Amino acid sequence: MAESENDTSFGRVELGFVEQTEAWLVQSCQFPSKVGGKPAWLSMSDLPNPDGLLCNKCRQPVVFLLQIYAPFNGKPFTFHRSLFVFICKNPQCYEVNDNRCFKVFRSQLARKNDFYPYNPPKSNKSDGRNTDEKEAVQSYNIKLCSVCGCSAPKSCSQCHMARYCGREHQLIHWKAGHKQQCSKKDFSDPSVPENTFLFPEYLIVTELEELTPEKSTSEVNDDTQQYLPTENNSSDDCDCVNEKDLEAFAKHESLDIKVFTKFKERISNEPDQILRYCRGGSPLWVCDKIPSKVEIPNCDCGAERIFEFQIMPQLLNHLNVDHIGASIDWGTLVIYTCKDSCDQGNKYTAEFLWKQDFSSDDV
Numbered sequence: 001m002a003e004s005e006n007d008t009s010f011g012r013v014e015l016g017f018v019e020q021t022e023a024w025l026v027q028s029c030q031f032p033s034k035v036g037g038k039p040a041w042l043s044m045s046d047l048p049n050p051d052g053l054l055c056n057k058c059r060q061p062v063v064f065l066l067q068i069y070a071p072f073n074g075k076p077f078t079f080h081r082s083l084f085v086f087i088c089k090n091p092q093c094y095e096v097n098d099n100r101c102f103k104v105f106r107s108q109l110a111r112k113n114d115f116y117p118y119n120p121p122k123s124n125k126s127d128g129r130n131t132d133e134k135e136a137v138q139s140y141n142i143k144l145c146s147v148c149g150c151s152a153p154k155s156c157s158q159c160h161m162a163r164y165c166g167r168e169h170q171l172i173h174w175k176a177g178h179k180q181q182c183s184k185k186d187f188s189d190p191s192v193p194e195n196t197f198l199f200p201e202y203l204i205v206t207e208l209e210e211l212t213p214e215k216s217t218s219e220v221n222d223d224t225q226q227y228l229p230t231e232n233n234s235s236d237d238c239d240c241v242n243e244k245d246l247e248a249f250a251k252h253e254s255l256d257i258k259v260f261t262k263f264k265e266r267i268s269n270e271p272d273q274i275l276r277y278c279r280g281g282s283p284l285w286v287c288d289k290i291p292s293k294v295e296i297p298n299c300d301c302g303a304e305r306i307f308e309f310q311i312m313p314q315l316l317n318h319l320n321v322d323h324i325g326a327s328i329d330w331g332t333l334v335i336y337t338c339k340d341s342c343d344q345g346n347k348y349t350a351e352f353l354w355k356q357d358f359s360s361d362d363v
């Protein structure tokens with residue numbers, strides 16, 4: 001995400017798109033926005049603990065979905081700032097407008113911090129960025145699960161080398177090849193040969209949303225404004241669909257037509273968008289079932305939470321999650337974060353996600 005100078009930049013929507021990537025581009029020291037793979041942690045200490053990364057429905061570990069790098073000026077402790085989203089891989093956990101199988105965390109650091117150099121990383125591949133990354137990881141002795149890349153308090157009881165967040169991932173790793181590694185004491189490649197737990201990895205690139213003049217006019221005259229939950233930017237809200245997906249969406253007949261039409265129109269300009277970023281703006285809803293202010297809990301610091309970004313259904317096309325029958329699915333995932341983006345040192349702070357499905361009447 002581009003750095004915003006101050007609150008006056010509220011209102012412009014940044015769109016995110018997936019792009020093929022190379023491993024070096026998505027390492028922590030490049031401060032990436034990315035989908036899939038393992039998390040590129042920002043703070044290298046006080047990672048979310050394994051209990052905090054269990055699905056609230058099935059109690060299985062959630063998988064990393066995406067992270068965005070979204071720093072902003074004005075506060076020293078938001079010089080580096082990343083948001084991380086995790087989801088459950090069990091399709092049975094997905095119920096309409098139910099957020100219990102999602103987790104969001106915020107991490108932020110001052111320019112002078114415990115992990116990264118004061119000056120930005122070299123953007124050139126040949127400039128030793130791997131060294132920086134290794135140093136950061138090694139000097140803080142960060143122990144990561146061989147399967148999911150999250151905090152790993154447990155290790156293999158035989159070799160004491162491979163590390164895990166818990167039993168589930170130890171079992172996955174054992175079946176995927178650690179059985180052989182462990183007995184041969186061969187740890188030249190500690191990764192899982194075929195890591196089917198993780199989503200495919202992509203870089204997220206962004207651009208500002210362009211609205212055509214006609215579209216802007218129809219926005220102003222659009223009476224779906226009344227569905228927006230907050231008072232922000234009513235004439236230039238951040239509302240924001242994929243031509244081929246529209247046919248599928250259309251079968252949800254009970255959908256609120258006005259809201260859905262607005263959604264459809266707004267994304268038709270850039271049908272491949274996988275996220276919309278507009279901190280302090282308003283989300284683009286897919287139906288009229290939206291959270292009231294009381295349904296968005298305040299941050300632990302006491303401050304209210306504001307809209308920051310939303311994940312679009314187009315992302316599902318890139319995750320290889322389609323199965324016959326039950327499937328991981330959403331209309332949009334709307335992320336709200338602390339209005340003050342409060343300073344929590346090196347800790348990861350839980351934030352709030354609202355899942356909205358295409359119809360509120362399917363229950």
Ligand SMILES: [Zn+2]
Pocket residue numbers: 055056057058059060088089090093101
């Ligand atoms: Zn679950």
Ligand SMILES: [Zn+2]
Pocket residue numbers: 061145146147148149150164165166169
């Ligand atoms: Zn794990």
Ligand SMILES: [Zn+2]
Pocket residue numbers: 156157158159160161162178182
């Ligand atoms: Zn072992």
Ligand SMILES: [Zn+2]
Pocket residue numbers: 299300301302303338339340341342
């Ligand atoms: Zn806060």
